[in-house]
Each structure stands twice: as C-alpha cells, then as structure tokens.
Amino acid sequence: MNVLRSKETAPKAPARYVPPRKKRQPARPDIQPPLTPMIDVTFQLILFFILVGQVASDALARMILPEPYVSQAQLPEGLPRRDRMTVNIVSASKSETDLPLHADPDARKIGFYQVDAENVGSGARGLGKVEDLIARRLAALSPDARKSFYIEVRADKRLPFAAVYPVLRMAGQKGVSLMNITAIRELAGGE
Amino acid sequence: MALSTKRISGEDSVHYVPPRKKRRPAKPKMQPPLTPMIDVTFQLLLFFLLTFTFREAEGLIPGSLPRGDQGAVAEEKILERIEITVRPPGFRQPDAVIFEIRGDHRPIENAQKLLEELLKKRKYCSVDTPVVINASNAVRWEHVVDVFNQAVHAKFKKIGFAS
Numbered sequence: 136m137n138v139l140r141s142k143e144t145a146p147k148a149p150a151r152y153v154p155p156r157k158k159r160q161p162a163r164p165d166i167q168p169p170l171t172p173m174i175d176v177t178f179q180l181i182l183f184f185i186l187v188g189q190v191a192s193d194a195l196a197r198m199i200l201p202e203p204y205v206s207q208a209q210l211p212e213g214l215p216r217r218d219r220m221t222v223n224i225v226s227a228s229k230s231e232t233d234l235p236l237h238a239d240p241d242a243r244k245i246g247f248y249q250v251d252a253e254n255v256g257s258g259a260r261g262l263g264k265v266e267d268l269i270a271r272r273l274a275a276l277s278p279d280a281r282k283s284f285y286i287e288v289r290a291d292k293r294l295p296f297a298a299v300y301p302v303l304r305m306a307g308q309k310g311v312s313l314m315n316i317t318a319i320r321e322l323a324g325g326e
Numbered sequence: 327m328a329l330s331t332k333r334i335s336g337e338d339s340v341h342y343v344p345p346r347k348k349r350r351p352a353k354p355k356m357q358p359p360l361t362p363m364i365d366v367t368f369q370l371l372l373f374f375l376l377t378f379t380f381r382e383a384e385g386l387i388p389g390s391l392p393r394g395d396q397g398a399v400a401e402e403k404i405l406e407r408i409e410i411t412v413r414p415p416g417f418r419q420p421d422a423v424i425f426e427i428r429g430d431h432r433p434i435e436n437a438q439k440l441l442e443e444l445l446k447k448r449k450y451c452s453v454d455t456p457v458v459i460n461a462s463n464a465v466r467w468e469h470v471v472d473v474f475n476q477a478v479h480a481k482f483k484k485i486g487f488a489s
Contacts, residue, residue: 170361173364174360174363174364177364177367177368178367180371181370181371181374184371184375184378185374195384200382200384201471201472203387203437203468203474204438205475205479206387207387207479208384208385208386208475209386209388287386292471293466294466295464295465295466296412296462296465296467297463299467300461300489303391303487307391312391313391314389314390314391315388316389316474317384317386318384318385318386318471318475320383320385
C-alpha cells in the first residue's frame with residue numbers, strides 16, 4: 136500500500152518526446168557488378184593495339200605517299216637499320232589531303248628534306264646536307280656493307296619529279312647502287 | 327578417442343552421439359580491390375589510343391641506281407632500250423598525266439594500259455633490257471612511281487630515270 140500511495144503522490148515526470156519507432160529496413164544486398172570480364176575485355180583491347188598497330192617511326196615523316204596501280208611495294212624484311220638510309224622529301228603543304236593545284240599551290244613545293252629522323256632543311260642547303268650525310272654513312276661502312284646499303288626515297292606524291300630527281304642523281308653519283316621507292320602496299324585480299 | 331554414447335530408457339540399444347561440431351567462423355569473402363586495377367587498365371588503353379600514330383601500309387619498290395658520275399641513268403651505249411615518257415597532257419592540266427613508249431606513237435592514258443603494253447614488250451625483250459623513265463620536271467612524283475611500279479611488275483630489272 137505504501138508503495139501505491141507513494142506512487143500516487145509522486146510528481147509526474149514531464150512528457151518526453153518519443154521519436155516514432157523506425158522501421159527496421161532489410162540490409163541492403165552488396166551489389167557489385169562483375170568486373171572481371173570488363174578487365175578481360177580491356178586487356179584484350181590493349182593487346183590488340185600493341186600487336187596490330189605499327190608504331191610510326193621518327194624516321195618516317197608524315198606525307199601522302201604514292202599509291203600505284205597494282206603496287207609492287209613490299210615490306211623491308213630482314214634488312215638491318217644500319218644498312219639503309221631514309222630520305223624523306225616532304226611537301227610544303229599543310230593539308231593532309233590531295234587537293235587540286237589551284238586550291239593548294241604549296242603542295243608542289245618542297246617543305247624540307249629529312250634524312251632518317253634528322254630534318255636537314257630545304258633548298259640547295261638541305262640537298263647539300265643530304266649529300267653530306269650519305270657520304271658520311273658510306274664512309275663508315277665496310278666495303279661489303281656498302282654493297283648492300285640502299286637509300287629509301289620517301290617523297291610526297293604531290294611533289295613534281297624535279298623535286299625528287301636531284302636526290303636520285305646525287306645518290307647515284309655518291310656510289311649508292313640500290314634505291315628503293317616507298318609507296319603504299321597492296322593489302323592482302325586486293326583491298 | 328572414446329565414442330560418446332547415450333542410453334534411452336526403454337531401449338536396449340546404445341545410441342551413438344556424434345561429436346559436437348565446432349561452429350566455425352564464416353570465411354571472410356576474399357576479393358582483391360578491382361577498381362584501381364580497372365582504372366589503371368583504362369589509363370593504359372587511353373594512352374595507347376591517344377599516343378599511337380598508326381603507320382600506313384607502306385612498302386618499298388626495289389630498284390637500283392647506276393654507279394659513277396652519269397646521274398641516275400646509265401648512259402651506256404645501249405642498242406635497245408625501252409624509253410617511257412611521262413608528261414602532263416597540257417599546260418593547263420599539271421596534275422594529269424600521259425605516258426608514251428618511244429617508238430609507239432600512241433599516248434597511253436593510264437597505268438593499267440601501260441602495264442599491258444610493257445607486258446607485251448616483255449614477250450620479246452629480256453628482263454635485262456633497260457627501261458628509262460623520262461619524266462617531265464613538272465609531272466607529279468606519283469605518276470613517275472606508277473611507271474616505275476609497272477616496270478617492276480613487268481619484271482624488268484634495269485630501270486632508270488631521266489629528266
């Protein structure tokens with residue numbers, strides 16, 4: 136009884152705010168997309184680019200190459216780099232498409248000569264440097280290596296013959312007996 | 327290790343009680359962190375895509391140059407040779423081309439017909455017959471290469487240039 140009485144007389148506690156009971160939410164499932172096939176595909180792509188792509192060499196200047204009918208151009212296989220010299224004759228045109236002469240008059244002018252990766256300028260001075268570099272390379276070769284040494288003439292197809300002929304004549308005069316002309320290859324399947 | 331058994335009242339048989347299995351803690355899921363790996367892989371892919379400059383399918387047409395001081399053409403005393411003139415058809419058409427084989431007074435309009443003519447000549451000429459490409463200074467290099475290519479295609483071995 137005492138207890139009851141004391142309970143009646145006990146001061147009432149102030150009403151406290153009771154937040155609404157939160158619903159228990161089910162645990163979120165751990166969603167993770169399947170990443171392994173994605174990595175597989177990406178690696179396949181990287182491998183494809185590495186194997187299929189031929190990296191552009193510094194020795195090959197950007198230009199539009201001739202594309203002859205039924206091209207006889209072949210890949211230079213089995214020839215060490217020291218036994219050849221690439222002479223690039225680059226057009227002064229900034230365009231990478233073959234425009235008519237009136238639309239792109241610079242296409243018929245020489246931009247510069249480039250021997251392997253070295254830009255040697257243009258005009259008579261550039262040609263003189265080409266001659267000098269060929270002579271130096273020949274001098275550094277043994278007599279046997281000199282026989283197999285060849286120059287690779289890479290000239291823009293838009294240039295006039297007069298721009299290329301001096302290089303051919305000069306190489307012949309220096310004693311280079313082999314000369315290869317760079318052109319677009321006929322792809323397998325006649326593409 | 328002694329087997330634990332139990333007896334059930336009213337039954338004669340002895341029941342075998344299997345040893346209590348220990349509760350093993352659940353194995354933690356082992357998964358390597360794949361996200362950084364994918365990041366790096368995509369970076370690599372992007373690098374290759376952006377930095378690669380694909381080379382055109384180019385090749386070399388083999389040829390030779392005469393030795394000595396006579397220029398690109400062997401000015402030997404040649405009794406028989408095939409001389410192909412390459413020139414623009416007119417002053418107003420510097421990009422166009424016409425081929426002529428010395429002796430044949432018919433102009434040849436394209437490389438395909440030139441090849442046919444050279445193959446006809448090959449029937450009665452040896453592979454060592456010199457072929458001289460006499461190109462006009464103004465003619466485009468691509469046309470000269472085309473003639474050179476057709477001569478190589480017709481299996482001629484001595485091909486030279488003149489200007």
